[in-house]
Amino acid sequence: MAAYPENFDMIEREAERVAKELDLPPCPRILARFNEEFHSPQPDLRRLAALIGTDVGLSATILKTVNSPFYGLVRKATGVEQALSILGLRACANVIGGLLLRRVFPAGSGPAMERFWDNSMRIAKLSAQIASRFKGIDRDAAHTYVLFRDCGMLVMLRKFPQYTDIMDQSEMISGAQLTRIEDGRFKFNHARVASALARSWSLSESLCGAIFNHHEFALMAKRTIGDEAADRKLVAFGLLAEQIAALHGNRGLCPDWTEGERFVLDTLDIDPDEIVRLTEDLRANAD
Secondary structure (H helix, E strand, O other), X not given: OOOOOOOHHHHHHHHHHHHHHHOOOOOOHHXXXXXXXXXXXXXXXXXXXXXXXXXXXXXXXXXXXXXXXXXXXXXXXXXXXXXXXXXXXXXXXXXXXXXXXXXXXXXXXXXXXXXXXXXXXXXXXXXXXXXHHOOOOOHXXXXXXXXXXXXXXXXXXXHOOOHHHHHHHOOOOOHHXXXXXXXXXXXXXXXXXXXXXXXXXXXXXHXXXXXXXXOOHHHHOOOOOHHHHHHHHHHXXXXXXXXXXXXXOXXXXXXXXXXXXXXXXXXXXXXXXXXHHHXXXXXXXXX
16 A cells, blocks of 8 residues: 655545545535634634534533543533633544544444444544553544544445445454455555545544554554654554454454554553553453
């Protein structure tokens, strides 16, 4: 798989081409309006809160997120505007993007979709729980990355009915094998498609780059500065969360762990014993 394009124009052309050929779902209107205000010279919290307030589900999720134990508020946020000021606009955009993604590809639309979301949500939940233990990992960005990184599978499932056979294999073969099969049969792979969708929904550069390269461990290992370092940490953290989810469910090693273990250990400065202890801590807290 090719490296993520560095030139902005190339990135835009790639996203446009994938969107056209695979009929990517457009950015939901409420997220588009949020991003427009977010990127304005002086974002207006009151206006953003009013926008989110038009959607009861989004409002509830934003309040639930900011009032979770992770933020440790002495007094719970009671309104969306207050929640926005605590969360920050980028974190809020990530929360909105993840929720709307699940709406666009609802679990109830088929067994393959349901299995996908069961697995993704399990890993995303664990990633949110362990993100605070790693320096340089943003909890909300990590959660959004885990939800979006494989969403290209959902696009391909909707475009190619026979893709169900590929999804059935995805939990048993490595990502590198999977993308080769996808490229051979469909001329697209899920990482490339997911990155195009993330780009069209205005996710950050670091998230889009990490999504595009989330099976490219050798390439990611070379990234050491700026946004490239952020890409690298997200990819490593995502694989760690996936492996912890496998251990948590007594399933042994996830398909990418053999190839990516050294990359994860080096990038996150962790050793195998710490991973076992972290898994046991999560299991104990869940009981």
